[in-house]
Amino acid sequence: MEGVERREKLISILKNRKDEPISGSELSKQLGVSRQVIVQDIALLRAVNKNILSTTKGYLLYYQEENKVNRCFMVKHTNDQIQDELCSIVDHGGKVLDVIVMHDIYGEIRTDLIMSSRKDVYDFVKKVKEKQTVPLKDLTDGTHLHTVEADSEATLDEIEAVLREKGYLV
Known part of the structure; x- marks a missing residue:
């Protein structure tokens, strides 16, 4: 072929x-x-x-659906809070598209996540632990970004409020 x-x-x-x-x-x-x-x-x-x-x-x-919107959130938390942060997003109607860190030497480092459910989050956290992988956020003292997709700006506002309430939003 x-x-x-x-x-x-x-x-x-x-x-x-x-x-x-x-x-x-x-x-x-x-x-x-x-x-x-x-x-x-x-x-x-x-x-x-x-x-x-x-x-x-x-x-x-991947195709972003025409009726979807997205927003980038800058967050910071500990490794023990990864699952709670991601579940906070998916539980409120968001899809976590990626994780981005801004490294002093390498510039922007981005990887796709595509998480829309608790199962996706649990599978990701389990894989990180099993592979003993260092999360990208550790390269920047915990500060990182997530692009989040949702059905509406109101949903993104709700997610932003939850992340702020939990102290994750930078």
Whole structure:
């Protein structure tokens, strides 16, 4: 399978999965190539404005729905408060799209999260603990940003109020 044809098939697989991420390993099996080839194909597709996200669960083709709004929140908290902070967002109707830190040397470091439920949050926190991973926020003394998507500005206002009430909002 040629590169162009393979990338078209990759996009087709992602479209058919809708909101369910698929791992690089699974994509490599389906397309009969190495995982490294998948990583390279994803990079090439992103370069031509394909909105492919790399989440902790795999790759996802993402389209913001026209009737959705988003806002970036700057927050700060301890590692023990990660679950509560994320649940505070999803419990009030938000979808956590990413985490961003502004590093003194490397500049903006961003990774996609795509969390819209407590299950997503619990799975993420569990994976961080199991892999003994240092959260990105630790690079900036706890300060980080989340882009949050919701149905309305009122929902984002509610999320902002909850984060402020809990002392997470910077």
